[in-house]
Amino acid sequence: MEFLNSALLGFQVALTPTNLFFCFMGVLTGTLVGVLPGLGPVAAMSLLLPTTFHVNPVSAIIMLAGIYYGAMYGGSTTSILVNIPGEAASVVTCLDGYKMARQGKAGPALGISAFGSFIAGTLSIVGLMFIAPPLAAMALKFGPPEYFSLMIMGLTVLTFLASGPMWKALLMAAFGLFLGCMGMDNMTASYRFTFNILELSDGVGLVPVVMGLFGISEVMLNVEQSMDRTVFETKIQNLLPNLKEWAASIGPIIRGTVLGFFLGVLPGGGAVISSFVAYAIEKRISKHPEKFGTGVIEGVAAPESANNAATGGAFIPLLSLGIPANAVMALLLGAFIIHGVQPGPMLVKEHPQLFWGTVASMYVGNVVLLVLNLPLIGLWVKILKVPYPILFPLILLFCLIGCYSLNNSVTEVLIMVLFGLIGYVFKKFQYEAAPLVLALVLGPMMENSLRQALLMSAGSPIIFFERPISAILMGTAIFLLIFPLIPRFQKKRPAFGE
Amino acid sequence: MPFLTGAAICFFSGAGLIHATLRRRQGEGWTSPLQGVRWKNALVILISMLAYALLMAPLGFFLTTTLFIAFLLRAITPQRWSVVAACSILTAVASYLIFEVWLQAQLPKGPWGI
Numbered sequence: 001m002e003f004l005n006s007a008l009l010g011f012q013v014a015l016t017p018t019n020l021f022f023c024f025m026g027v028l029t030g031t032l033v034g035v036l037p038g039l040g041p042v043a044a045m046s047l048l049l050p051t052t053f054h055v056n057p058v059s060a061i062i063m064l065a066g067i068y069y070g071a072m073y074g075g076s077t078t079s080i081l082v083n084i085p086g087e088a089a090s091v092v093t094c095l096d097g098y099k100m101a102r103q104g105k106a107g108p109a110l111g112i113s114a115f116g117s118f119i120a121g122t123l124s125i126v127g128l129m130f131i132a133p134p135l136a137a138m139a140l141k142f143g144p145p146e147y148f149s150l151m152i153m154g155l156t157v158l159t160f161l162a163s164g165p166m167w168k169a170l171l172m173a174a175f176g177l178f179l180g181c182m183g184m185d186n187m188t189a190s191y192r193f194t195f196n197i198l199e200l201s202d203g204v205g206l207v208p209v210v211m212g213l214f215g216i217s218e219v220m221l222n223v224e225q226s227m228d229r230t231v232f233e234t235k236i237q238n239l240l241p242n243l244k245e246w247a248a249s250i251g252p253i254i255r256g257t258v259l260g261f262f263l264g265v266l267p268g269g270g271a272v273i274s275s276f277v278a279y280a281i282e283k284r285i286s287k288h289p290e291k292f293g294t295g296v297i298e299g300v301a302a303p304e305s306a307n308n309a310a311t312g313g314a315f316i317p318l319l320s321l322g323i324p325a326n327a328v329m330a331l332l333l334g335a336f337i338i339h340g341v342q343p344g345p346m347l348v349k350e351h352p353q354l355f356w357g358t359v360a361s362m363y364v365g366n367v368v369l370l371v372l373n374l375p376l377i378g379l380w381v382k383i384l385k386v387p388y389p390i391l392f393p394l395i396l397l398f399c400l401i402g403c404y405s406l407n408n409s410v411t412e413v414l415i416m417v418l419f420g421l422i423g424y425v426f427k428k429f430q431y432e433a434a435p436l437v438l439a440l441v442l443g444p445m446m447e448n449s450l451r452q453a454l455l456m457s458a459g460s461p462i463i464f465f466e467r468p469i470s471a472i473l474m475g476t477a478i479f480l481l482i483f484p485l486i487p488r489f490q491k492k493r494p495a496f497g498e
Numbered sequence: 499m500p501f502l503t504g505a506a507i508c509f510f511s512g513a514g515l516i517h518a519t520l521r522r523r524q525g526e527g528w529t530s531p532l533q534g535v536r537w538k539n540a541l542v543i544l545i546s547m548l549a550y551a552l553l554m555a556p557l558g559f560f561l562t563t564t565l566f567i568a569f570l571l572r573a574i575t576p577q578r579w580s581v582v583a584a585c586s587i588l589t590a591v592a593s594y595l596i597f598e599v600w601l602q603a604q605l606p607k608g609p610w611g612i
Binding site (some may be wrong): 058167168170173174175177178181192193216219220221222223388389390392393394397398400403405406408410414415417420421424443447450451454 | 499500503504506507510511513514517526535536537540541543544547548550551552554555563566567570572574575577579585589593597607
């Protein structure tokens, strides 16, 4: 009964006209950035973060969450029609989606990705509703040592799953932690690495760093190459898949959903990896694996369902433990804190309207997306035809204004430009920015837990291995660190990129 | 904590160095990441953004934005002057309306009050 009451409360919050409006704005913007290559959900959310300062926290979070799962929907459109993934989670969709479009089956491909996303999104929200509150109740028993171990494990998993050699990802994580040390020391109130710059006394802002690393550096890379793309000219018809197509896709959708959801919950997992894994699994269990890559509908249904299910799953660690699972969630954590809400075990109890409202709005958002996406595909295609040379100054301008209006500070704009350059160099040398961002957010939290834990144990690090939950988490982290060093397993590390 | 993270950065950089040396021993060459791309475009973007940040306060939001958009439209892939003029002024007006009027962000004012 209590569950039903809570769910009802959520829908009451989500269905108020204001929140409905913000939900709509969020998913619309999300789909838009999903469609536009070179502007991912991370950059878009940091862009729009300043605009949410004037509204109440519930509406703000609802809108930001909408951007995230909206982008997952939008990304598939470009993958299918242009063979350019709008964002990383839709890379695999290109393989079969674009081939389907070439065969004149763009309609069913777009249709099944929208329906699959809808089914997956809905199921994962149900999962979120059931798992998050009990997990939060359990997390109330966590002390500083458990939190520290959990964050260590989160970072390790992320670096383990990152593409390229593991030392690169670990280096990025260490650099992120170091950046997280800047600003005022929480325990002694002394300033560290601030160089007498007022803006740095609170630490490096997350938004300038993220905008620079993900937004500006992406544009810098894009203008280096020739900027023509061809939108595949085809009549998009039969958006509603027929019975045969449904029969072929329903299995992949369900499997993709379950897989995506659980990979989403894992720290460092998330939408990108789950879409790759879902595709690989479908190919392996399929009766006709050789047809994958030539335009089979299963190859669209599975990854598109998985990446949407992962978005629901990714909210679980954030809402119940207060620990972000990926860079997008890290940004959302930043948004929570700016609005004076501390996500974590107490969130469900202290701010039930925020928790259940956000969850219910995600459901509403999924309906809006389904209604929005199918009829509006024509509009998205038109937007794709706006030439990039005209588009990119606008993206840059939005970054500049968004960053400036955060604190009305030119210094932060300069920090953003600096991180644009850093991100550009990282991308050139194939360093991933995601571990850096997660570490930057976790850094101060980790440092606090570490020092509190060490105070509890009078300075002995054994405390992390004495308490059972903490010991398991630490053990997993250490295992993941050593695992790639064992020669027998060296080839087996999954090579999926963020 | 700063010490630990610093030590970790050194450690993993060392790992990177060893890794790279090993790969070179195996005969892998190094190709410049700037090869075959128009990296000057990226540099132009970076400098124009720096200029935007520094000129915003003395010149005001409106003029800086117009100049910024116009410059980028001409510099990277030259557009027709009519397109440049229309796009830059339209963008400046639209972003002014959205951010200053609707969202009430405090954008810097130039000598002409906008």
